[in-house]
Amino acid sequence: MTTLSDKKPLPPGTKLVGKWNGKSYHLERLLGLGANGQVYLALAGGRSVCAVKIGLEAAELQGEANILASLNILEKQRRPFLLDVDDAVLDGKDVPFYVMRYIPGSPVKDHLRANGSHWFGVIGYRLLERLAALHEAGWVFGDIKSDNVLVTDYGQVELVDYGGMTAKGRSIRQFTEIYDRGYWSAGTRIADPAYDWFAVAILWLHCFDGKRLTQLSRTLIPQNRHPRELMKLVRSNPRLKPMEAWMDKAFAGRFLDSRDACANWRETIRETHSAKAKASQVPAWMAGLFAASIVLCATAAVWLFH
Numbered sequence: 001m002t003t004l005s006d007k008k009p010l011p012p013g014t015k016l017v018g019k020w021n022g023k024s025y026h027l028e029r030l031l032g033l034g035a036n037g038q039v040y041l042a043l044a045g046g047r048s049v050c051a052v053k054i055g056l057e058a059a060e061l062q063g064e065a066n067i068l069a070s071l072n073i074l075e076k077q078r079r080p081f082l083l084d085v086d087d088a089v090l091d092g093k094d095v096p097f098y099v100m101r102y103i104p105g106s107p108v109k110d111h112l113r114a115n116g117s118h119w120f121g122v123i124g125y126r127l128l129e130r131l132a133a134l135h136e137a138g139w140v141f142g143d144i145k146s147d148n149v150l151v152t153d154y155g156q157v158e159l160v161d162y163g164g165m166t167a168k169g170r171s172i173r174q175f176t177e178i179y180d181r182g183y184w185s186a187g188t189r190i191a192d193p194a195y196d197w198f199a200v201a202i203l204w205l206h207c208f209d210g211k212r213l214t215q216l217s218r219t220l221i222p223q224n225r226h227p228r229e230l231m232k233l234v235r236s237n238p239r240l241k242p243m244e245a246w247m248d249k250a251f252a253g254r255f256l257d258s259r260d261a262c263a264n265w266r267e268t269i270r271e272t273h274s275a276k277a278k279a280s281q282v283p284a285w286m287a288g289l290f291a292a293s294i295v296l297c298a299t300a301a302v303w304l305f306h
């Protein structure tokens with residue numbers, strides 16, 4: 001019997017037939033199990049690949065679908081993300097679902113682990129660009145975390161789970177504690193672009209220093225949770241230390257706007273790269289000394305064997 005319980009995934013091959021739009025979806029495998037529902041890789045009409053989110057809470061799912069529908073309208077130049085919204089009958093019960101474009105990527109933390117941490121410069125820039133576009137359209141993403149930032153094999157960055165997306169000025173709809181600036185006494189939970197910048201800075205700490213970040217959140221009493229504690233981690237991490245100035249601004253919400261956050265990111269990455277390139281260059285005096293020693297050796301060899 002096929003039932004939708006909050007934790008148990010539906011078996012592969014389950015067919016959902018939309019009650020209102022009549023479209024059918026074959027569930028292939030579970031992509032993610034979250035607090036608000038289950039996301040499956042599916043085949044629409046038996047052919048095209050898509051992602052289906054089945055909700056346990058109809059109102060919550062409808063809220064997400066409404067946000068995605070307005071995003072489709074706002075971002076006409078992008079391929080639509082929301083493809084269908086409907087109900088299906090499973091085991092005699094109405095189950096609400098919506099269908100999205102499938103993003104063939106992995107969470108940013110996994111991507112960096114598999115492909116190398118040097119990717120984080122370009123991924124970070126693309127993520128900030130995506131956020132800047134949302135901010136300019138009047139939205140704040142809200143629930144930035146590794147699972148919701150998918151990176152494709154070609155390094156494209158896509159956001160998933162728009163359940164936290166909130167209009168500027170409203171209370172953040174959905175967030176993850178450790179990424180939340182309210183939790184770290186760094187500001188309110190009122191949606192503004194700085195809310196997302198803060199979460200992006202936490203994302204890099206989570207990717208490169210996850211253990212110490214978790215440890216910090218477990219051991220600090222609430223009164224002592226503060227960005228200065230996060231900055232101590234940044235300064236003592238060789239990967240993040242070069243990004244110190246950017247991270248500090250992101251924690252304090254001190255960029256002019258999201259384009260400024262992007263430009264600052266690019267500049268910091270560029271400076272880090274040129275500093276590394278300089279450090280790896282062999283100084284001229286050392287190269288000269290090396291050349292002279294070769295000449296000396298060659299002369300000695302000729303003299304010995306003559």
Ligand SMILES: Nc1ncnc2c1ncn2[C@@H]1O[C@H](COP(=O)(O)OP(=O)(O)OP(=O)(O)O)[C@@H](O)[C@H]1O
Nearest residue numbers: 031032034035036037039051101102103147160161
């Ligand atoms: N369009 C998509 N394409 C590919 N994978 C997706 C897509 N949408 C969601 N996923 C995967 O499914 C996971 C769970 O989806 P989602 O975050 O929407 O559920 P949720 O119930 O809101 O979860 P959470 O409790 O983490 O907020 C995501 O973290 C992501 O890995």
